[in-house]
Amino acid sequence: MLTIYAPAKINLVLEVLGKYDGYHQISSIFQTINLCDTLRFQLAEGISFKCSEPSLERNNLVTKAATLLKKATKYNKGGRIELGKNIPWGVGLGGGSSDAASTLLALNKLWELKLPVSELVYLAAKLGSDVPFFIYGGTALVEGKGEKVTPLPSLPLTWFVLLVPPLAKIQDKAKQLYSRLDASHFTKGQFVQAALPSLRQGKTLAPILMFNVFEKVAFDFLPNLAKYKKSFEEAGAASIYLVGSGPCLFTFVSEEGKANELCLRLRKQGLECYVASSFPG
Template sequence: MLTLLAPAKVNLSLEVLYRRKDGYHELRSIIQSLSLCDRLSFSPSKTVHISSDSQDWQADLSLVSKAVELFSERCGQNTGVNLKIAKRIPLVSGLGGDSSCAAAVLKGLNKLWGCGYPCWRLMEIGAELGSDVPFFIMGGTAMMEGRGETVTPLPTLTQMWAVLLVPALDMPADKTAALYRNLRPDSFTSGEISDKLLESICQGKLSLSLCFNAFEKVAFELFPELVKYRWQFLEAGAYQISLAGAGPTLFTLLKDKNTAEKIYHNLCQKGHQAYLVSTLGPLD
């Protein structure tokens, strides 16, 4: 049996530069893997069988099934797989769980079926599945550009602690598309924010004040209950709060574990779904 981890992520920066002629948006984003991971177990089989320990997760609605089908087509394999997924990343949370699992599927089948594709080829295949998938092939700290297909590894951050607050909100299936549709002229930026954040990372001193998410203002307008959760996060002791991806998860990054633990416990005492995790380097 082959077992792989599929880590969550947060966008330290997420800039939308402009809408492209092909209908996609040009992005510039610095992404960071987290130690909150789903676990995928692969074993040989004559047919494809996918299961999960989460009752809310549906294989046919996930990128996982699409990843198995696409990889089978690309490598010319008609071999089966028994795939079991232990879900730990909250669903539809903005933490990239579905894309991360899809990337793990590509890496796992590449090993299980002996295809021998290099990392760059897996990233090409991943780009056909979704914008975040190429990043998850690599993981760690990276700059993502284009619509997600261009990923440049960055120096690994000195370990930091992240507290995640997952609001108890029912999010629409087209959440990300809705955010894109509602972007305003002032939502678009030049990429300079990510450049400044990149400079601070390369100098070994991440400046949290530079964290930025183009979706944040729009998300708080479309889902006004997020305001309540943000205030409760502040009351728990957080001071620099960002939206994770397309949300609704909110997060704060800290260098001091004790402070992170206090914020985490304060949130848990209030009955919130919260996680205390650390930043993560690239996975093999």
């Protein structure tokens, strides 16, 4: 049996540069964190999939990734795949995309295919815009539709507290939020360019360099998100940011102990929160 840990991600910077050929073009800095799903793989005749959250078994990206890889390589066997879901889904943390990328990486090893990273990235792009990043993990510049990934030096050990507001799941949330962006929200990559020198020197990103375009539309689109941001602030979070298209929120914390204290204060209010650290690729 092969066991793989699929990490969640946050966006340190997320810009939308415009729309080309029907797709939004992004410039973003992604960072994996050590909040992980667990996937287990065994050789089998066909492909089978079970998830600790049964509602996620249908049309799961894990099955799609395994089927795509089998078809692309004409591999004549399959695999039994089990997913232990720890990453909250539908909140911007990229768990499904990470699971898909981990499936490509794991089956490439289990099936002894020896595909190069470039081929895995090509296949990953067929599964979703965030999937290519997770082939690399760590800290990376992500451009285009998400298919252009440039690894960066690993972020120094950094602690985060994540707050997952108890909001109803919205189908096609990211798509709906993208549709609310217009030309006034588009930028020219200046926020990413301002952040890159610090990251290339292996430094932690200063809060002033953080940016997420979806913060301009998410608080109108997602009911009560502002209320939970205020709860986060009142619990002691200094600077609060949206993860991807949300609704998950996060803040930097200087030490693990302080992160645990902040998380405990939120949990005493009945809120779902997590302490996580940066996770290298």
